[in-house]
Amino acid sequence: MNSMHGFRPFWLEQALRDEQAQPAPPLAGPVHADVCIVGGGYTGLWTALQIKRQAPMKEVVLLESDICGAGASGRNGGCVLSWATKFMTLCRLFGLDEAARLVRASEQAIDGIGAFVREHQIDCDFRREGVLYTATADAQVGSADAVIAELAAHDLNSYITLPVDEARRKSGTRRTLAGVFSPRGATVQPARLVRGLRRVAIEMGVRIHEHSPVVAVEPSAKPRVRTTRGSVEADKLVLALNAWLPQLFKEFKRTIVVVSSDMVVSEPRPELLAQTGLAEGLAVLDSRTFVYYYHSTSDGRIMLGKGGNTFAYGARMLPVFDQPSPYEASLANALGELFPPFAGLPVAASWNGPSDRATTGLPFFGRLRDHHSIFYGLGYSGNGVGPSYMGGQILSSLALGKDDAWTMSGIVRGPRGHFPPEPFRYVGSLLVRGAIRRKERAQDAGRVPAALDSALARLADAAGKADHG
Numbered sequence: 001m002n003s004m005h006g007f008r009p010f011w012l013e014q015a016l017r018d019e020q021a022q023p024a025p026p027l028a029g030p031v032h033a034d035v036c037i038v039g040g041g042y043t044g045l046w047t048a049l050q051i052k053r054q055a056p057m058k059e060v061v062l063l064e065s066d067i068c069g070a071g072a073s074g075r076n077g078g079c080v081l082s083w084a085t086k087f088m089t090l091c092r093l094f095g096l097d098e099a100a101r102l103v104r105a106s107e108q109a110i111d112g113i114g115a116f117v118r119e120h121q122i123d124c125d126f127r128r129e130g131v132l133y134t135a136t137a138d139a140q141v142g143s144a145d146a147v148i149a150e151l152a153a154h155d156l157n158s159y160i161t162l163p164v165d166e167a168r169r170k171s172g173t174r175r176t177l178a179g180v181f182s183p184r185g186a187t188v189q190p191a192r193l194v195r196g197l198r199r200v201a202i203e204m205g206v207r208i209h210e211h212s213p214v215v216a217v218e219p220s221a222k223p224r225v226r227t228t229r230g231s232v233e234a235d236k237l238v239l240a241l242n243a244w245l246p247q248l249f250k251e252f253k254r255t256i257v258v259v260s261s262d263m264v265v266s267e268p269r270p271e272l273l274a275q276t277g278l279a280e281g282l283a284v285l286d287s288r289t290f291v292y293y294y295h296s297t298s299d300g301r302i303m304l305g306k307g308g309n310t311f312a313y314g315a316r317m318l319p320v321f322d323q324p325s326p327y328e329a330s331l332a333n334a335l336g337e338l339f340p341p342f343a344g345l346p347v348a349a350s351w352n353g354p355s356d357r358a359t360t361g362l363p364f365f366g367r368l369r370d371h372h373s374i375f376y377g378l379g380y381s382g383n384g385v386g387p388s389y390m391g392g393q394i395l396s397s398l399a400l401g402k403d404d405a406w407t408m409s410g411i412v413r414g415p416r417g418h419f420p421p422e423p424f425r426y427v428g429s430l431l432v433r434g435a436i437r438r439k440e441r442a443q444d445a446g447r448v449p450a451a452l453d454s455a456l457a458r459l460a461d462a463a464g465k466a467d468h469g
């Protein structure tokens with residue numbers, strides 16, 4: 001993201017204030033690399049790190065248009081989650097065995113991130129205190145029952161239903177009517193994590209070039225990418241561009257919907273946080289279609305976010321994604337309603353960012369136009385902080401030409417569905433968003449939503465429930 005106007009989301013600003021790092025030099029002139037990675041978010045950096053771990057002699061060059069962490073990775077909600085709640089979708093797409101493997105791998109990813117952060121002393125407030133899915137309206141109660149039963153039937157379940165009082169206490173709000181808890185979840189200061197990955201990647205010999213936007217890719221057996229001032233010819237090319245990929249390759253335009261997730265964070269008020277009772281470091285998500293997600297920070301703040309707000313026509317990148325949130329007032333209001341001790345206090349900051357929603361609610365990976373040397377991965381659908389570690393495992397295995405569980409997985413066989421073309425997709429998105437908002441307002445007020453609104457909202461659920469971000 002190019003912050004020409006100087007805006008940086010709260011987390012990134014906080015991370016940059018603390019660190020001594022100099023910007024990595026822009027690419028100048030032609031260079032050669034064994035592997036070239038485009039995109040300096042979690043996916044690109046985990047890929048680089050996992051290549052260097054397995055094959056330290058490989059020359060890896062990473063190109064980032066702005067600075068590492070300027071995209072979704074430096075501005076997300078910091079809820080680190082597994083794919084356990086996606087188990088049924090995973091079974092439908094990939095079959096039972098692979099679904100079970102992916103659920104386990106997504107849980108191990110959380111541990112993998114924790115271990116990496118400890119090993120390299122990345123100071124990013126990583127707290128593995130679990131995840132709590134709550135219901136805040138009668139209609140949401142029991143919405144996780146079916147998937148928990150399936151997980152249990154296959155010995156994969158880590159969720160327990162909490163007594164209502166405990167769910168209310170842990171979530172810090174009287175609004176909670178029910179809750180299921182799993183210890184397999186964490187929270188993190190997301191920008192410190194991505195900046196920490198950048199630091200370790202440089203230490204391990206990855207050549208990072210920031211302020212080096214890729215403007216063209218020449219696909220061939222030895223692909224070449226061009227930036228404004230240089231070029232890289234590589235044996236393997238990894239495109240880790242997330243919501244930006246459709247800008248370089250039009251064939252991805254219908255594989256994702258680009259939609260904002262919006263966030264506010266309070267001032268540090270540890271005494272008020274203690275009054276709410278919100279459990280430290282716990283990720284909390286309610287069970288709406290456009291979920292509220294929140295957690296505390298170790299300096300006594302509460303961060304609250306909500307997905308599904310600003311839709312981009314034609315999967316374009318809108319300037320508003322790099323500005324304070326247009327939904328700041330309603331989010332600040334929701335923060336006060338959920339946590340009365342914070343009601344009426346000004347928030348410290350608001351921001352938003354582009355989320356890449358795939359039709360399945362899961363990312364997809366593959367070979368660009370069947371080229372055997374160009375790989376991509378995108379579509380995390382608001383659940384990417386934990387799973388992008390797997391993205392790194394998948395893309396490093398592909399780039400190293402391995403024959404393993406990752407390169408054999410159905411998840412590397414490209415997109416599993418396409419959205420309708422424009423203008424139908426945009427109009428449809430707004431219709432569904434309106435229906436979801438009316439349905440949620442009705443349920444919040446204890447009313448039965450209109451049948452048409454419920455039917456339209458189900459379309460979004462069918463397309464992969466919006467997890468969080």
Ligand SMILES: Cc1cc2nc3c(=O)[nH]c(=O)nc-3n(C[C@H](O)[C@H](O)[C@H](O)COP(=O)(O)OP(=O)(O)OC[C@H]3O[C@@H](n4cnc5c(N)ncnc54)[C@H](O)[C@@H]3O)c2cc1C
Nearest residue numbers: 001041042043065071072073076077079214242384385469
């Ligand atoms: C506001 C928000 C809240 C979210 N909350 C959560 C959450 O709580 N939990 C969760 O699990 N997930 C959440 N997500 C999703 C998660 O942040 C993403 O899935 C994850 O960060 C994706 O990482 P990435 O590396 O694939 O993409 P990114 O971090 O977006 O990286 C892509 C990079 O490519 C760069 N780039 C773009 N164009 C070019 C170019 N032409 N040349 C070179 N570089 C280029 C960008 O600047 C960017 O740095 C949220 C997302 C958003 C936007």
